[in-house]
Amino acid sequence: EDQVTQSPEALRLQEGESSSLNCSYTVSGLRGLFWYRQDPGKGPEFLFTLYSAGEEKEKERLKATLTKKESFLHITAPKPEDSATYLCAVQGRLNAGGTSYGKLTFGQGTILTVHP
Amino acid sequence: KAGVTQTPRYLIKTRGQQVTLSCSPISGHRSVSWYQQTPGQGLQFLFEYFSETQRNKGNFPGRFSGRQFSNSRSEMNVSTLELGDSALYLCASSSGLAGAEQFFGPGTRLTVL
Numbered sequence: 001e002d003q004v005t006q007s008p009e010a011l012r013l014q015e016g017e018s019s020s021l022n023c024s025y026t027v028s029g030l031r032g033l034f035w036y037r038q039d040p041g042k043g044p045e046f047l048f049t050l051y052s053a054g055e056e057k058e059k060e061r062l063k064a065t066l067t068k069k070e071s072f073l074h075i076t077a078p079k080p081e082d083s084a085t086y087l088c089a090v091q092g093r094l095n096a097g098g099t100s101y102g103k104l105t106f107g108q109g110t111i112l113t114v115h116p
Numbered sequence: 117k118a119g120v121t122q123t124p125r126y127l128i129k130t131r132g133q134q135v136t137l138s139c140s141p142i143s144g145h146r147s148v149s150w151y152q153q154t155p156g157q158g159l160q161f162l163f164e165y166f167s168e169t170q171r172n173k174g175n176f177p178g179r180f181s182g183r184q185f186s187n188s189r190s191e192m193n194v195s196t197l198e199l200g201d202s203a204l205y206l207c208a209s210s211s212g213l214a215g216a217e218q219f220f221g222p223g224t225r226l227t228v229l
Binding site: 051101 | 120138147149151152158159160164165166171172174175206208210212214215216217218219221222223225
């Protein structure tokens with residue numbers, strides 16, 4: 001069974017104060033690790049996909065990295081508009097060796113609040 | 117390029133009733149996945165459809181069912197509603213390839229009284 005644990009549960013930052021969110025995972029054959037941002041009352045917004053250890057991706061103030069056991073979402077000089085819940089998810093393979101199509105296993109998320 | 121649309125956005129039902137939710141994926145995408153989101157359990161996978169076939173199913177009772185049409189639009193149905201079915205129901209659209217990113221719709225907020 002794929003498992004994803006995110007920490008911390010909540011993070012409060014001052015504007016400009018850089019930090020990192022952690023996503024630890026166990027998966028049988030990683031097909032992809034995904035980061036999403038979710039605002040209250042809305043659907044998750046896709047941010048990044050990472051496929052193999054050592055891979056990094058950047059978008060504006062966000063940078064995602066991946067190791068064999070965890071992923072980090074680094075937020076550089078955050079702004080109040082970065083406040084949201086950040087979700088990490090994995091897609092693995094089926095026990096029989098196929099792909100667990102469509103199934104993303106999500107962590108509980110990190111609620112980020114950035115104060116001006 | 118239009119995003120994923122879901123209808124209706126809000127629903128209020130009573131216990132024992134049934135409900136049908138609809139999802140239109142991004143043009144060209146053939147895979148639609150459905151998720152239930154609650155404060156206690158987070159996002160949980162319901163099922164995935166690709167080219168009108170269910171390819172994968174999560175651990176939900178048989179009261180939860182779905183289907184996909186030839187134009188890739190999908191519906192999910194919940195019969196004999198229970199109070200615990202109150203949740204945000206999200207559909208996600210993707211190409212259906214292994215490891216492909218999923219793009220979510222705005223969700224349908226279902227309240228069961």
